[in-house]
Amino acid sequence: MSELNNLALKILEKGKGILAADESNGTMTKRLESVKVSSTPENRLLFRETLFSATSMTECIGGVILYDETIKQETLKKNKIPELILKMGSFPGIKVDTGAKILAGSPEEKITEGLDGLRERLKEYFKLGAKFTKWRGVYNISKSYPSKLSMQSNAHALARYSALVQECNMVPIVEPEVLMDGDHSANECYKKTSEVIKKCFEELILNKVDLKGIILKPNMILAGNKSKDKISNEEVAKLTLQCLKNSVPSEVPGIAFLSGGQSEIEATENLNLINKYNNTNFIMSFSYGRALQQSALKIWSKDTGNIEGTQKVFNHRAKMNTLAAQGRWSRDLEI
Ligand code: 13P
Numbered sequence: 001m002s003e004l005n006n007l008a009l010k011i012l013e014k015g016k017g018i019l020a021a022d023e024s025n026g027t028m029t030k031r032l033e034s035v036k037v038s039s040t041p042e043n044r045l046l047f048r049e050t051l052f053s054a055t056s057m058t059e060c061i062g063g064v065i066l067y068d069e070t071i072k073q074e075t076l077k078k079n080k081i082p083e084l085i086l087k088m089g090s091f092p093g094i095k096v097d098t099g100a101k102i103l104a105g106s107p108e109e110k111i112t113e114g115l116d117g118l119r120e121r122l123k124e125y126f127k128l129g130a131k132f133t134k135w136r137g138v139y140n141i142s143k144s145y146p147s148k149l150s151m152q153s154n155a156h157a158l159a160r161y162s163a164l165v166q167e168c169n170m171v172p173i174v175e176p177e178v179l180m181d182g183d184h185s186a187n188e189c190y191k192k193t194s195e196v197i198k199k200c201f202e203e204l205i206l207n208k209v210d211l212k213g214i215i216l217k218p219n220m221i222l223a224g225n226k227s228k229d230k231i232s233n234e235e236v237a238k239l240t241l242q243c244l245k246n247s248v249p250s251e252v253p254g255i256a257f258l259s260g261g262q263s264e265i266e267a268t269e270n271l272n273l274i275n276k277y278n279n280t281n282f283i284m285s286f287s288y289g290r291a292l293q294q295s296a297l298k299i300w301s302k303d304t305g306n307i308e309g310t311q312k313v314f315n316h317r318a319k320m321n322t323l324a325a326q327g328r329w330s331r332d333l334e335i
Contacts, residue, residue, distance in 0.1 A: 002210065002212055004166060004213025005212040007171050007213075008213060008214065011062035011091055014322075014326075015060070015285070015323065015326040015328075017256060017286035017321055018065060018173075018288075019051065019063070019287075019289075019292055020065045020134075020258070020287050020288060021064055021066060021067075021289070022067045022289075023289065028044050028067075031297065032047075035301035044070070045073050047310075048081075050296075050307050050310050050314075051293070051310075051311070052084055053311075055315060056314065056319055057088035057089065057090050058089040058090070059319075059322065061088075063093050063131070063132055064091070064092055065095055065132075066093065067095055071092065071128050080128075082129030082130065092129050092131060093130055093133060093173070094132075094133055095133070097112045097114040100137075106145075108140075109147060110138050111150070112137050112138065112158075115161065115164075119164055119167070122165060122170070131170055131171065132170050132215070133165045134173040134175060134217070135175060137154035137157065139154065139177065141179065141184045141224065142184070146192060146195075151196055152199065154196075155196075155199040155200045158176065158200055159204045162209045162214060172209075172213075173214070173215045173216075173217050174215070174217065175258065176200050178196055178219050179260070183226040183227045185224070185229050186222060186227075189222055190239050193219060193221060197216075197243075212252070214252060215252075215256055216256075217255075218257060218258070221243050222236055222262070233270055236273070237270060237276070238277060240274055241274060241278060244280070252282060255285070256287035257288075259289065259290050261290070264291045264294055267321075268321055269331070271285075271321065271329075272328075272329040275324065275325060275327035283325075286321045291321075292317050292321065296314040296317070
């Protein structure tokens with residue numbers, strides 16, 4: 001077994017998933033201000049450190065995606081953040097793209113940037129303790145989108161990023177996110193997501209990326225958030241499985257979904273059903289940002305010194321999602 005394959009499997013072993021705590025300072029500021037906490041480096045660190053030292057890190061969280069600021073921060077007790085994460089039994093990872101910018105030639109769409117100087121940045125992150133990385137391509141759905149240009153250029157960037165990351169002995173998380181914004185149907189999401197993912201693998205293969213040493217981070221197949229034709233959770237699970245079965249090469253060891261604006265319970269319930277019906281060899285787990293942190297952030301914002309209360313809420317969500325990643329969650333376990 002290759003080293004990278006081994007690492008990808010370890011991150012997602014036994015129902016473990018990934019905590020996406022890699023919000024850029026801009027996004028984190030929005031999250032903190034929404035609960036009336038000022039977005040200082042100290043507050044950003046305090047919230048994150050509270051989560052990273054929670055007991056569920058050992059049993060439920062196989063990896064944490066960090067932002068550039070956080071990977072370089074130290075706790076009050078002078079522990080480096082990657083060391084704290086490793087000590088808790090999880091692996092530190094890092095977001096390495098520099099954000100989605102307007103795509104020249106199709107200005108309503110986005111292209112993710114960050115390839116220039118990436119090889120040097122990766123070496124630095126590796127030295128700081130990162131074992132895996134993340135790059136997010138983002139696509140919106142409408143009649144004419146995502147365009148061929150956006151699919152081609154984002155897939156190209158994701159593949160060049162992945163090749164550089166593996167060269168540096170880390171596992172790339174490949175995240176093509178088809179957004180849920182809009183009034184499109186679930187079938188439309190299915191069609192566009194399949195196209196996007198197939199294009200990504202075409203480019204990954206062209207760039208000689210070892211597919212056994214990546215983790216795919218896709219969206220689930222959902223109707224748009226403004227669509228009138230909502231579908232059941234069972235249908236979400238079945239369409240998601242069908243889509244991935246048809247578009248992901250079998251060498252890929254693991255798939256870790258993003259939550260993408262689903263509520264905490266919805267994200268857990270859908271993951272649980274995906275695992276109940278999973279007739280593939282892929283591990284199906286989570287790499288949630290909002291769906292792991294929302295309730296914890298709310299509690300913490302009321303009293304930023306309430307470490308125990310915040311960790312209790314976070315531990316519960318982490319545990320629920322670990323059960324869902326094994327198809328063992330049920331609604332009556334929610335409090
Ligand atoms: P959400 O689960 O909040 O969508 O965040 C996951 C992520 O990493 C987005 O890039």
